[in-house]
Amino acid sequence: MKRIAIIGGGIAGLTAAYELSCLASKGAAVEAVLFEASPRLGGIVETVREGGFVIECGPDAWVTEKPWARELAEQLGLGDEIISSNDATRKTYVLMDGLLQAMPDGMRMMVPANLHALDQSELFSPEAKQDFHAEISRATELKASAPQHDESVAAFVRRHFGDEVLDTIGAPLLRGVFGGDVTQLSVRAVMAPFVAMEREHGSLIAAMQANSTASKSRQAAIFTTLQSGLGTLVDRMVATIPKDWLRLGTTIRALSHEHDGWKVETSSTQEHFDVILMAAPVHIARELMQSIDTRAAQLIAMDASSAVVVAFGFPDATGFSTPPGFGFLVPEGSGSRLLACTFVDQKFANRVPPNGKLIRAFFGADAAERLIRCGNDEVSSVARLELAHILGPLPEPQVTVVRRWPKSLPQYAVGHLERMKELDEHIRNLNGLYLLGNGYRGVGLPDLIRDARAAAQQLV
Numbered sequence: 501m502k503r504i505a506i507i508g509g510g511i512a513g514l515t516a517a518y519e520l521s522c523l524a525s526k527g528a529a530v531e532a533v534l535f536e537a538s539p540r541l542g543g544i545v546e547t548v549r550e551g552g553f554v555i556e557c558g559p560d561a562w563v564t565e566k567p568w569a570r571e572l573a574e575q576l577g578l579g580d581e582i583i584s585s586n587d588a589t590r591k592t593y594v595l596m597d598g599l600l601q602a603m604p605d606g607m608r609m610m611v612p613a614n615l616h617a618l619d620q621s622e623l624f625s626p627e628a629k630q631d632f633h634a635e636i637s638r639a640t641e642l643k644a645s646a647p648q649h650d651e652s653v654a655a656f657v658r659r660h661f662g663d664e665v666l667d668t669i670g671a672p673l674l675r676g677v678f679g680g681d682v683t684q685l686s687v688r689a690v691m692a693p694f695v696a697m698e699r700e701h702g703s704l705i706a707a708m709q710a711n712s713t714a715s716k717s718r719q720a721a722i723f724t725t726l727q728s729g730l731g732t733l734v735d736r737m738v739a740t741i742p743k744d745w746l747r748l749g750t751t752i753r754a755l756s757h758e759h760d761g762w763k764v765e766t767s768s769t770q771e772h773f774d775v776i777l778m779a780a781p782v783h784i785a786r787e788l789m790q791s792i793d794t795r796a797a798q799l800i801a802m803d804a805s806s807a808v809v810v811a812f813g814f815p816d817a818t819g820f821s822t823p824p825g826f827g828f829l830v831p832e833g834s835g836s837r838l839l840a841c842t843f844v845d846q847k848f849a850n851r852v853p854p855n856g857k858l859i860r861a862f863f864g865a866d867a868a869e870r871l872i873r874c875g876n877d878e879v880s881s882v883a884r885l886e887l888a889h890i891l892g893p894l895p896e897p898q899v900t901v902v903r904r905w906p907k908s909l910p911q912y913a914v915g916h917l918e919r920m921k922e923l924d925e926h927i928r929n930l931n932g933l934y935l936l937g938n939g940y941r942g943v944g945l946p947d948l949i950r951d952a953r954a955a956a957q958q959l960v
């Protein structure tokens with residue numbers, strides 16, 4: 501019998517446990533123990549259902565383009581629950597001089613596929629629009645000057661479109677996906693398709709135009725989720741995993757490599773395992789790896805950003821409206837402490853009671869670090885104040901949910917891919933250790949699910 505320790509019960513660890521339990525029920529000689537420090541499973545995936553509201557405390561969807569979360573949901577019997585975002589009314593705003601300005605239609609990240617829509621937009625100055633148009637004619641120069649090495653997202657975007665585009669949408673978009681600083685983030689790790697476009701076409705806009713006929717035929721909604729919330733994904737997996745595999749409220753004290761496997765110490769037990777699936781947040785993984793391989797631990801030493809999420813459910817929102825679309829992003833230095841905001845009832849169907857409205861506000865970076873230490877009342881009043889500045893006076897919420905997610909989103913800094921390559925070599929030598937979670941090969945749910953299932957299958 502192969503014994504596997506899974507450290508961390510977020511979506512990565514849980515998916516690994518689920519996959520192993522499926523393999524075991526098909527006859528594989530394997531058993532697992534999942535150690536989770538907190539009293540609940542799912543990590544930052546959590547759904548609160550209250551007063552007719554479906555409130556996501558962490559991620560509210562996965563990116564449709566990546567198939568692995570959908571495949572898992574279908575396998576869990578949740579096919580009927582899968583829904584798309586309301587893309588007929590999709591719009592994302594950027595806060596500019598206190599006003600919400602819509603991003604032009606047809607943008608893929610900061611690259612416009614539709615230059616006509618761009619020209620109509622009030623988000624950019626005439627100079628920035630000119631920079632966009634000029635990018636096409638600079639194709640040869642851009643192709644020739646593409647660096648052989650990794651660079652920051654800021655450097656990449658600046659080369660193509662200039663400073664204004666970087667500040668107005670480049671930086672806020674990356675903050676809304678990677679929670680990070682464009683001057684630090686690795687373009688090869690977080691915008692790989694765009695790096696490939698540059699290599700092939702020089703101009704990103706020309707590349708998008710060349711691909712547009714191919715991509716039009718498969719135009720699906722950008723986000724996909726579950727009708728009852730992503731918490732259902734967690735509940736279904738937990739229901740399948742043998743109860744005696746799960747150890748909640750159990751912190752790992754130490755991990756050591758022995759000649760024939762691994763020793764895992766908690767405050768009360770010492771157990772032996774053949775394999776370790778390390779699915780803890782990066783700062784925990786780093787600590788536990790320190791005594792096993794100091795170089796590997798060093799390679800895991802990356803910053804992670806914290807987030808604070810505040811959701812307000814308004815049962816009767818007559819007299820209060822939000823502009824059509826999914827929500828808005830807030831550039832740095834715009835005077836608001838917010839990072840972003842989602843108009844949940846407009847992004848997804850059936851999340852609110854009739855006439856209801858549901859808003860989720862996000863804080864990141866320094867604002868999140870400060871708010872993480874404040875009480876719920878203080879956090880929600882800061883959120884209400886900041887939202888009211890932008891959206892106008894808010895009605896009285898019936899439901900308020902506050903969640904703090906410290907160090908939850910690792911930052912893939914310049915050089916990330918090379919560091920991960922070196923890390924892989926170290927880990928391979930350790931024999932029987934796998935690293936899962938959002939620190940290594942992707943930050944979204946689909947990537948974590950893909951990795952966790954592949955690791956489980958590989959080791960059986």
Ligand SMILES: Cc1c2[nH]c(c1CCC(=O)O)Cc1[nH]c(c(CCC(=O)O)c1C)Cc1[nH]c(c(CCC(=O)O)c1C)Cc1[nH]c(c(C)c1CCC(=O)O)C2
Nearest residue numbers: 563592675676677679807826827840841842862909943944
């Ligand atoms: C602030 C923030 C959000 N989401 C996220 C953050 C970072 C901070 C943190 O969690 O610590 C994180 C995030 N956002 C996204 C992912 C998944 C990435 C992946 O799977 O590759 C991840 C990990 C998709 C996304 N998130 C967003 C995009 C861009 C969507 C577009 O092009 O319009 C993507 C792909 C934009 C976004 N993101 C957010 C809002 C409110 C918006 C705009 C409006 C909305 O849709 O609700 C919330």
